Amino acid sequence: DIQMTQSPSSLSASVGDRVTITCRASQSISSYLNWYQQKPGKAPKLLIYAASSLQGGVPSRFSGSASGTDFTLTISSLQPEDFATYYCQQSYSTPRTFGQGTKVEIK
Amino acid sequence: QVQLQESGPGLVKPSETLSLTCTVSGGSITNYFWTWIRQSPGKGLEWIGYIYNIGSTNYNPSLKSRVTILVDKSKNQFSLEMSSVTAADTAVYYCAREAKYDYGFEFDYWGQGTLVTVSS
Numbered sequence: 001d002i003q004m005t006q007s008p009s010s011l012s013a014s015v016g017d018r019v020t021i022t023c024r025a026s027q028s029i030s031s032y033l034n035w036y037q038q039k040p041g042k043a044p045k046l047l048i049y050a051a052s053s054l055q056g057g058v059p060s061r062f063s064g065s066a067s068g069t070d071f072t073l074t075i076s077s078l079q080p081e082d083f084a085t086y087y088c089q090q091s092y093s094t095p096r097t098f099g100q101g102t103k104v105e106i107k
Numbered sequence: 108q109v110q111l112q113e114s115g116p117g118l119v120k121p122s123e124t125l126s127l128t129c130t131v132s133g134g135s136i137t138n139y140f141w142t143w144i145r146q147s148p149g150k151g152l153e154w155i156g157y158i159y160n161i162g163s164t165n166y167n168p169s170l171k172s173r174v175t176i177l178v179d180k181s182k183n184q185f186s187l188e189m190s191s192v193t194a195a196d197t198a199v200y201y202c203a204r205e206a207k208y209d210y211g212f213e214f215d216y217w218g219q220g221t222l223v224t225v226s227s
Contacts, residue, residue: 031211043218044217091212096212098151
């Protein structure tokens with residue numbers, strides 16, 4: 001199985017802050033990497049696909065990038081509705097695997 | 108707009124079989140990978156498996172011996188059966204649609220999730 005390691009597991013930030021979350025794959029997955037946002041009691045919502053493409057309807061303050069097996073989700077200016085847990089997920093092979101999540105909390 | 112809705116018992120006894128159904132509305136159940144994913148505090152998000160092309164399946168090796176995913180095209184539904192459950196199978200179970208594009212795959216539609224507790 002491909003292991004996905006996210007960091008940090010949680011962070012505290014203020015509205016307007018720039019936030020960066022990192023995900024590392026245990027082997028090459030090309031750009032087969034998606035990012036999801038999950039709010040309490042809700043299903044995950046697709047934000048970024050193919051490492052850096054913004055899903056329709058997602059605000060442009062969200063962006064993704066890749067360098068080898070390292071992937072980054074950036075929120076350029078954190079908004080109140082962005083406080084949630086974020087997951088990376090590889091779609092390179094089965095079994096599909098997710099990172100353990102990064103909880104973004106209000107500072 | 109595609110919508111998915113899970114249904115099934117919220118409480119299952121240890122050693123029994125967990126059975127869930129996902130009803131798909133707003134779109135056809137063909138041409139996608141219809142997936143079950145679960146989420147527990149201890150193990151995060153775990154991919155259980157999918158069914159596609161009305162019959163081909165792919166399961167997580169860690170669960171393969173206990174899992175069956177079936178599809179009922181006439182009802183636009185797919186289902187999950189997991190046998191010999193234990194407390195470790197307690198989780199929120201999601202059904203989801205995985206779509207394949209030139210650039211990869213993505214879970215683009217999800218059900219709301221249903222909590223299944225394994226307890227006597």
